[in-house]
Amino acid sequence: MSSARKNPWKKTKTSEGIKYKYDFQDKNWGIKRIKRTFNTAEEASTFHQNLMKNAMSISRGDKPERSFGEALIEYLTLIEAEGKLALSSDESDLLTLRWPFYYNGRWHRLEELPMNDREGGIIWGIGRYKQDLEKVIRRSYIKKGIYHLRREKDLMQWYLQPNPADDLQPKPRTSVSCPTTLARLERAKGRGPFSSDTLRRRLSLVKTILTTAWKDWRWLDQDLGALIQLDKPSKARISFLVQTQYDALLNVADEYFSYLIRAAKNIGWRQQNIIGLTWDRVHFPEYNTDGQGQTTKTPGYLRIDKFNKSTKDFDPRDRKQRRIRTKNQDDLDTVMTEEIETLLREMLLKKHLNSSVVFHRGVGNYWRDFRRRWTTAKKRAGIPSKFRWHDLRHTWATDRINEGVPKHIIMEEQGWKDPDMVDRYAHIQREARYNALETVKKKAG
Structure with a gap:
């Protein structure tokens, strides 16, 4: 010692x-x-x-050379304090950076590598980490176990990938030899290899941490994040329903599930915000008559109040809390259109005496996991299996673009900060304009 x-x-x-x-x-x-x-x-x-x-x-008076693990802990502490760990995928990406990777006859861990650009440093390591994950061609899950089928040279082998959160020092993967487990893995539907976007997101996270360590913490003498090259992001997938598909979906859904579908398509909020809507945040239109008998209407709205991140009860991982806050945790007011008002007044007739939940399951309680019900409804309505619940939000945006609603109004309605979120639908707008011009031309002819 x-x-x-x-x-x-x-x-x-x-x-x-x-x-x-x-x-x-x-x-x-x-x-x-x-x-x-x-x-x-x-x-x-x-x-x-x-x-x-x-x-x-x-x-000698030089700056101490810190490990990437120290930066990882510092960054996690920072975003948790600021309440930026908003989605489970955020924590998942941070955890998977702790997976040991195998290179040149030995195991390496990113968190143990020094933050430098030399051989054996973090820049060298993140490149080897990416190469290691690119060998995964299939992923499956048995209970809480994570299994990867890897192609190594001309062989394919299943491995159990231990959860890095289970041990102080993450364990390397181990090959699977149990015939029963192998049979279950072969039968399991599972998932394919890691997408280029997933790998890009993880490398981008390392890039952000290294840049923060240089710019904000002054741990580094150079911006190592600038040395990490990211692949180009794949084109965002925009999927939406046309009216006939939407009608078919409502026809096959049971009464209360159809209410939830209508809400997602007409309000445009994220799934948890729709599920978590309560009557105290629903404000119906108000009508006022002046002395001359003229009636004016004050539009109604739905509200999500800004969540107090400073309270000790704030937990970015808590799904229940996500029902009552937005992804960016800011206030959100969404105007109540006639379609929304009609839907809400129908739900008012279905309101339970001891429940404040608007879109409940029929007995006043919140919706929970409904993936099987959603899959069945899509199949019966002839909707492609790849159509996600989140694509109902895309349908809302597509409808507003086609109606000619200005970009800034669309952004305010959904709490989007980045205009690029709306620009993703530009091709839809061009199609709508083209169809409109062609219709006018045909009528003129």
């Missing part, structure tokens, strides 16, 4: 096989006691060499 010892690690037999227990401190170099476990002596040796090199660098 001192610098006098040449190799501060011991070969130890454990229930998981041979491990190397590292135990070291050196007060002369300002190194506090560190205890780690490594799979090989080479890993322990590399860690020790980097530790000593960093200590010597600090003694």
Whole structure:
């Protein structure tokens, strides 16, 4: 446990096989006691060499060379404090960055790599990490287990990918040999390889963390994030229903599910916000008559109040909280059109005495998971299986574009901050204009 010892690690037999227990401190170099476990002596040796090199660098007055794991923890703490960890996919991407990857005969972890652009640093590592994930050709899930089918040279092998949240030091994947498990994996529908957008998103996350470490935290002397090259994003998929498809969907859905479909298509909110709408946030139109008998209408609206992120109860992962806040956690007022008002007045007749839920399941309670019901309804209505519930939101936007609603109004109605969100529908607008021009031409002829 001192610098006098040449190799501060011991070969130890454990229930998981041979491990190397590292135990070291050196007060002369300002190194506090560190205890780690490594799979090989080479890993322990590399860690020790980097530790000593960093200590010597600090003694010369240089900035300490931090590991990517330190930046990962700092970044996670930052976005949790700011309430930006809004979706489960955010946390999932951060966790998958902890998956060990295999290269050149040994396991590597991004979090253990130093933040530099040299061989064995984070820029080198993220490239190898991406290559490792590109070998996955199929993914399946049994209970909570994550399984990957990998193509390695001319062979294909299933592996169990341990959850990195289960251990302080994420475990490497292990090959699957159990015949029963292999049979289940072959029968499972599963999913395909990681998409280019998924890989791009994870590399982009590393890029953001490194740039933040340079620009905001002053941990680095250069912007390492600028050295990470991202693949071009794939073209956004815009899918929507035409009126005949929408009518067919409503015809096959049961009464209360059809109300939910109508709400998603006419209000345009995200699924959880539709499910979580309560009557206290529904404001019907008001009619006022002046002294001359003229009646004016004050439009109604639906509201999602700004969520107080400073409260200790705020949890970005809580699905229940997502019912009552927007993705960007800002206020949102959506105008109540005649279609929305008609729907809401129908729901008012279905209101339960002891429930404030607007679009309930028939007995006043919130909708939960309805994927099977949604899949069945699409099949019976002849809707393509790839059509997602979120595409009802695209249908709302498509209808507004085709009606000629100005871009800024569309943005305000859905709380979009980026005009590019609306510009994605530009091709639909051109089609609508073309059809309109052709119709006028035919009438004139």
